[in-house]
Amino acid sequence: MCPWDTLSPGVGAAASTDGRGVSGASAGLSVPGGGGARKPAAAAPTGRACVLQKRHFVDHRRVLVRGGRGGDGVSCFHSEPRKEFGGPDGGDGGNGGHVILRVDQQVKSLASVLSRYQGFDGEDGGRKNCFGRNGALLYIRVPLGTLVKEGHEVVADLSHPGDEYVAALGGAGGKGNRFFLANDNRAPVTCTPGQPGQERVLFLELKTVAHAGMVGFPNAGKSSLLRAISNAKPTVASYPFTTLNPHVGIVHYEDHQQIAVADIPGLVRGAHRNRGLGCAFLRHVERCRFLLFVVDLSVPEPWTQVEDLKYELEKYEEGLSARPHAIVANKIDLPEARARLPQLQARLGQKAIALSAATGENLEELLLRLKDLHEEHVANELARGRQPLRW
Structure with missing residues (x-):
């Protein structure tokens, strides 16, 4: 049987709203093999298995999409009492449904995107000049910041809420x-069949979209800091590489302003050469409007961390390290860290925001600086005639 004859799970009814389908069990599908006793359904995973599924993160996906086939035209003639030869009355077939990518801010990764989608077919025409119904639109929900490529060419950049892209025409x-x-x-007795839908192979790539991006070496305290200033709940532990996926938290202010802050997984020296987590997560920094360099003050010579981070960003993309930024000196609650702060600021030639994500010390200064960077970004975007990112 042709793979297009069956729809992938999740691609079926209710496509005109969100494209989610009905599972085999709820649709009343029988198990192949017939009349024997039914095999008991597997129990739902519990405990740690559920946690692992919940944390599943995918930032790239190959998708085969095909628009719905058009319905066939009909050849028939009108006939009624005392009007035997009423002429042709065969209706046209309906158009096939398009397959459309749509940004949904509730979707955080490409894990829910399937590898194959088939659009809905149009209905055949009918007698009495009745046209067939058009196939319903099939929407594929993708996260904000999805880049769509065909081959090596970028065909769409879905970087704003509500953006849509027609992936395959019906x-x-x-x-x-x-x-x-x-x-x-x-x-006339001639009628024509419906045309097949457009078929394309697309590559989806997610680049996290946020106002601010926190970059730093592993175990610098970025996740703890994000938990302290926002509603995000990334995993926090005392070992390096705790964060393996980007997390976005929203910082709320009293004037109802909202700033999105992204926690980028820890970088290492040579990340631009794909060491450590490598380029797979360096690309998430590209969409951040300004940066927060998070430095661990508890290690010797903490200023070298900023120099190394800027070097890695510049090697990955020219000009990335020159974006507006702030230096965040974390773990100021440790005795040896406070003594290194003056030397850090002297070496970098700029003020560093000394704080402790663990105790909450001096978080207010970071929040004020974050708001200043955001207001500068908004002013620059409006001056260029562009709409700033809003959450």
């Missing part, structure tokens, strides 16, 4: 014999 419906009626042919 086929045109066929013509009924009524369409071919002419002065020299009063009884």
Whole structure:
């Protein structure tokens, strides 16, 4: 059987709203193999298994999409009492449904995107000049910041809430014999079949979109800091590489302003050469409007961390390290850290925000600086005639 004859799980009914389908059990599908006793359903995973599934993160996906096929036209003639030869009345087939990518801010990764999608077919035409119904639109929900590529060419950048992109066009419906009626042919029998939908292979790539991006070496305290200033709950532990996926938290202010802050997994020296987590997560820094360099003050010579981070960013993309930024000196609650703060600021030639994500010391200064960076970004975007990112 052709793989297009069956829809992938989750691609079925209710496509005109969100594209989610009905599972085999709820749709009343029988198990192949017939009349024997049914095999008991597997129990739902519990405990740690559920936690692992919940944390599953995918930031790239290959998708095969195909628009719905157009319905066939019909060849028939009108007939009724005392009007035996009423002429052709075969209706046209409906157009196939498009497959559309749509940004949904509730979706955080590409894990829910399937590898294959088939659009809905149009209905065939009918008698009495009845046209077939068009196929319903099939929406694929993708996260904000999804880049769509065909081959090596970028065809769409879905970086704003509500953005849509037609991934595959539905086929045109066929013509009924009524369409071919002419002065020299009063009884046409010709009708045409529906056209197949467009078929494409697309590559989806997620680049996290946020106002601020926190970059730093592993175990610098970025996740603890994000938990302290926002509603995000990333995993926090005392060992390096705790954060393996980007997390975005929203900082709320009293004037109802909201700033999105992204916790980027820890970088290491040589990240631009794909060491450590490598380029797979360096690309998440690209969409951040300004940066927070998080430095661990408890280690010797903490200023080298900022120098190394800027070097890695610049090697990955020219100009990335020159974006507006702030230096955040974390773990000021430790005795040896406080003594290194003056030397850090002298070496970098700029003020560092000394704080402790663990105790909450001096978080207010970071929040004020974060708001200043955001207001500068908004002013620059408006001056260029562009709409700033809003959450």
